Amino acid sequence: MIDHFGFPVADVDASVAAYLRLFAPLGLHEAVRIPHEGSAVVGLAAGGPPQFWLTPGGPLGKELHVAFSAPDRAAVDAVHAIALEAGVEVLHAPREWPEYHPGYYGVFLRDPDGHNVEAVHHGF
Numbered sequence: 001m002i003d004h005f006g007f008p009v010a011d012v013d014a015s016v017a018a019y020l021r022l023f024a025p026l027g028l029h030e031a032v033r034i035p036h037e038g039s040a041v042v043g044l045a046a047g048g049p050p051q052f053w054l055t056p057g058g059p060l061g062k063e064l065h066v067a068f069s070a071p072d073r074a075a076v077d078a079v080h081a082i083a084l085e086a087g088v089e090v091l092h093a094p095r096e097w098p099e100y101h102p103g104y105y106g107v108f109l110r111d112p113d114g115h116n117v118e119a120v121h122h123g124f
Helices: 012-022 072-086
Strands: 005-009 027-035 039-045 054-056 065-069 088-094 105-110 116-121
Touching: 005 012, 012 027, 012 039, 012 054, 012 072, 012 116, 072 088, 072 105, 072 116
Parallel strands: 005 054, 065 116
Antiparallel strands: 027 039, 039 054, 088 105, 105 116
16 A cells, blocks of 8 residues: 655654664665755665655654554564663553554654654564
8 A cells, every 4th residue: 555655854864873773673774875955865675665765854843653564572672672772762662552453562762853653563
């Protein structure tokens, strides 16, 4: 259904570094970097073509939310451990969220632009 989406960020390089560090356990990597007006537009992927793009132009002043798929609970826990090590604000530590559906296991974090980012394993 969704091919790709993007967030405008205040500092592309800082945001790319944060996302790559936090979501390394999910296989997230930089797939494409296109120079753009003294900065860059960067496409991130976790296998296949880039699906998540970071572009110059933020912050928006509004919180966005994105959830990245984790292959298992251990990967969600690994994202959480990296966030703690990096001093990233943890909005919600990893746990099962039965109000979403049985088996929904996720961690919620704050990215450098104030967005709510998540690693989630659905467990079904």
